[in-house]
Amino acid sequence: MPAATPSLTRPTMRVPPLDRGGTAALAGEQPIRISRPSPRSFFGFPFAFRAETRYPPRMPRRLETCPSCRAFLDQGASACPYCGVGLRVRRRGAWGAVVKAFEQAPVTHALMLSILALFGAEIWMDQRLGVGGSLLQFSSLATARLGANWYPLNVGEREPWRLVTAIFLHGGLVHLLFNAWVLVDLVRLCEQIYGPSRVIAVYLLSGVAGSAVSLLWNGERFHNVGASGALCGLIGLMAVYGIGRRGDLGAAAVRGAMGRWLVYIGVLGFLLPGIDNAAHFGGAGAGAAIGLVLAGDAPRRSRAWTRYVWRPLAGTLVAGTLLAFGAMGTNQTRWEEADRLAQAVEAADRFRDALRAASVSGGGATFPAAALRGALLDFTGREEPDPELAEAREAAARAARAWIAGEGSEAGVAGPLGRYEAILTARAERNRFRVGLLLAMRDRPD
Structure with missing residues (x-):
């Protein structure tokens, strides 16, 4: 007895039933019952109402087919309602376009x-x-x-x-x-x-x-x-x-x-x-x-x-x-440290220039006390996290205040300021290129 030959026909495509308007009723849609006037009426007033079953009106939808039973399905369905096969959900809108582009x-x-x-x-x-x-x-x-x-x-x-x-x-x-x-x-x-x-x-x-x-x-x-x-x-x-x-x-x-x-x-x-x-x-x-x-x-x-x-x-x-x-x-911490050192170098240079201007004034009425106070305020106005630098800067500031008050001299300020600049130079040497780049950028922007 010859063996049965397997069928090579393609599975029949299942189409959902059509409503009276010819629109396919997709899976998951619920029909509604509406009442409309009977054809029999008297001057527009109906004698009776009759009930009809219709599907709600909707815009045309994009359909897809089930890979197993070939039934038409609404795009975005997670499973086929006819054969139960799970489907891959396709995302719509902008997010769907992004996902598709990355895929x-x-x-x-x-x-x-x-x-x-x-x-x-x-x-x-x-x-x-x-x-x-x-x-x-x-x-x-x-x-x-x-x-x-x-x-x-x-x-x-x-x-x-x-x-x-x-x-x-x-x-x-x-x-x-x-x-x-x-x-x-x-x-x-x-x-x-x-x-x-x-x-x-x-x-x-x-x-x-x-x-x-x-x-x-x-x-x-x-x-x-x-x-x-x-x-x-x-x-x-x-x-x-x-x-x-x-x-x-x-x-x-x-x-x-x-x-x-x-x-x-x-x-x-x-x-x-x-x-x-x-x-x-x-x-x-x-x-x-x-x-x-x-x-x-x-x-x-x-x-x-x-x-x-x-x-x-x-x-x-x-x-x-x-x-x-x-x-x-x-590495940004090293740049922040270099930025603090560059600011300290600039403030020390301005303070040194103010001291030179005060020393050549000769004292008396021409002594630039206001300018020296401003340079001193700029010199001490920054927060100094390094304890050694902070101590040396405070010593130079005390000597400068004494000179402004007439109780000291330029030599008394130059000594503590020189020690402060020596410590500052040693700190900047560890980060020489960054400090130099920051100082150059402030002097001459790109």
């Missing part, structure tokens, strides 16, 4: 949000410091405090974490807009081809390589911020991808697009001032080198490499990035 390109949107958040932090820091920066060009002090790549700080102050934090900072609004344009177009394409873990690894490694090359090439001449080194790394990665697949039409389009990006960046780098070409070359070289490593790995196919190599590497790099920003946060 399609998580790395692109995560990087964009990180860069925008730090751009807001740069605006806040620049306004808080008030040293002459603007939205189009932040001050060097603001970017340095938030993690700019700068040789005296990276090497002199032993802060290598700046190689990472500088990737997420920008010098101004125009700088941000250009890099955001490249990031949205380029990172999304890389995610589609290589997947999130590889893109994260290439982005961060290329960015660090670009920062390192910039540090070695530029030295102390200027500092470096921006995501362009990391983006050039992705351009190098995709250029190698396009060159290695010459027979593929899609790869040819990628190759042409990456070539145009390299030309644009190279031309702008040599025509416009203030662009760090060393970071661009370093990032592009690192990305191309990683692309050669990935050349034999069919993108998104080698699941073993993705699971055991690229995902752990990407997770380690993300953790290192978070630690770098944690170090940047704790």
Whole structure:
């Protein structure tokens, strides 16, 4: 007896019943009973009323089908009322659009949000410091405090974490807009081809390589911020991808697009001032080198490499990035200390100038007592957390008050003031670059 042949017919699509107006009654809707006048009436007054069952009027809805029984369902249903299969809830509105965007390109949107958040932090820091920066060009002090790549700080102050934090900072609004344009177009394409873990690894490694090359090439001449080194790394990665697949039409389009990006960046780098070409070359070289490593790995196919190599590497790099920003946060205490020392140096200099003016006056009616009192008030008006500095400053202030009252001399003030300045110089020497930068910024804003 031949075996029964399984049916190959598709499951019948179940359609809800229609009401009298021809509208589908979806699951979960309750009918209502309404009373309307009978056709028989006398001058418009009905003799009787009759009851009808109708479904409430509504706007047309977007429907979806159950993956199991193929019945029409209202979009957003959590389970099918016919077969009981659970459904994935689709979010609507703005939040649904955000979730969908992150599902399609998580790395692109995560990087964009990180860069925008730090751009807001740069605006806040620049306004808080008030040293002459603007939205189009932040001050060097603001970017340095938030993690700019700068040789005296990276090497002199032993802060290598700046190689990472500088990737997420920008010098101004125009700088941000250009890099955001490249990031949205380029990172999304890389995610589609290589997947999130590889893109994260290439982005961060290329960015660090670009920062390192910039540090070695530029030295102390200027500092470096921006995501362009990391983006050039992705351009190098995709250029190698396009060159290695010459027979593929899609790869040819990628190759042409990456070539145009390299030309644009190279031309702008040599025509416009203030662009760090060393970071661009370093990032592009690192990305191309990683692309050669990935050349034999069919993108998104080698699941073993993705699971055991690229995902752990990407997770380690993300953790290192978070630690770098944690170090940047704790580093703010050193900047606050340097700011107090810089204010103390300025107040001591003004007090010393007032003493010189008083000494050359010759005493008598020309003695500038009011000016000396004002300088003394400025000198002692700050809170001094260092006990040794506070004691030395108070000794100099007592000698100055005695001289103003006619009970002392200039020599009696010069001795305690000299001891105070010696202690202050020793404290500032530990944080020499920061104190010098703060004093220079106050004298000559950016």
